[in-house]
Amino acid sequence: MSLKPLLEYYRDLGVKELYRSQPVLPSLEIPAMPASIPLPGLAPENDSFELIRADIGDCRRCRLCEGRNKIVFGSGSPQAKLVFVGEAPGQDEDLQGLPFVGRAGQLLTQMINNTASKEGIAITRDDVYIANVAKCRPPENRAPLPDEMEICGQFLARQLEVLKPKAICALGGTSAKALLGLKDGVTKMRGNWYKWRDFPVMVTYHPSYLLRAYNVEAKREAWEDLKKVLHFVYD
Numbered sequence: 001m002s003l004k005p006l007l008e009y010y011r012d013l014g015v016k017e018l019y020r021s022q023p024v025l026p027s028l029e030i031p032a033m034p035a036s037i038p039l040p041g042l043a044p045e046n047d048s049f050e051l052i053r054a055d056i057g058d059c060r061r062c063r064l065c066e067g068r069n070k071i072v073f074g075s076g077s078p079q080a081k082l083v084f085v086g087e088a089p090g091q092d093e094d095l096q097g098l099p100f101v102g103r104a105g106q107l108l109t110q111m112i113n114n115t116a117s118k119e120g121i122a123i124t125r126d127d128v129y130i131a132n133v134a135k136c137r138p139p140e141n142r143a144p145l146p147d148e149m150e151i152c153g154q155f156l157a158r159q160l161e162v163l164k165p166k167a168i169c170a171l172g173g174t175s176a177k178a179l180l181g182l183k184d185g186v187t188k189m190r191g192n193w194y195k196w197r198d199f200p201v202m203v204t205y206h207p208s209y210l211l212r213a214y215n216v217e218a219k220r221e222a223w224e225d226l227k228k229v230l231h232f233v234y235d
């Protein structure tokens with residue numbers, strides 16, 4: 001990548017000074033989680049993406065099937081060490097059947113690729129895995145409801161167990177709540193490590209929140225969160 005778009009990206013993130021930082025590994029002081037974590041696990045032995053896809057089929061297990069065009073299973077590397085978990089598909093994702101392909105998705109790609117490049121970590125978006133808590137688009141882009149997340153979350157739980165990533169990055173409060181069962185808002189949770197089952201979870205903002213022009217400080221914070229998670233996974 002040439003320098004100009006990279007500088008524009010960091011300017012957009014609100015970063016005024018660029019320097020090469022030393023990687024700092026988190027000590028992973030993980031707070032205690034609620035006793036019951038809300039995503040159920042109904043995984044068969046020797047589970048695989050093929051089995052999960054077959055089980056989803058033309059799924060009509062919750063009301064979100066009514067308005068969807070395509071089920072958005074997830075995309076990325078089957079060997080991914082890092083998984084990003086969003087909320088639910090939007091319009092572009094619903095039409096293409098792929099997660100994070102609209103404007104927020106383009107920002108997520110830019111954030112992953114540019115932050116990794118700046119930090120000297122040789123990965124791009126293609127090396128991670130990206131999925132949502134709900135696989136069908138909610139009407140009018142509302143957040144998925146608790147019962148929808150609980151029903152669909154079983155598939156996400158199986159995907160995560162198949163991938164066995166080194167870390168999960170929860171994008172936004174809805175994803176963080178679905179994974180962790182906590183009531184805190186994303187502003188309080190972001191930048192901290194939690195656990196879903198045995199997997200470390202970093203919480204950060206959803207890229208669609210970062211697209212709003214006034215969120216310069218949030219962009220800087222999301223960049224810090226991403227640096228933390230990338231160094232933890234890939235150093």
Ligand code: SF4
Nearest residue numbers: 059062065135136152
């Ligand atoms: S959101 Fe999930 S559970 Fe609901 S219909 Fe779609 S695939 Fe099935």
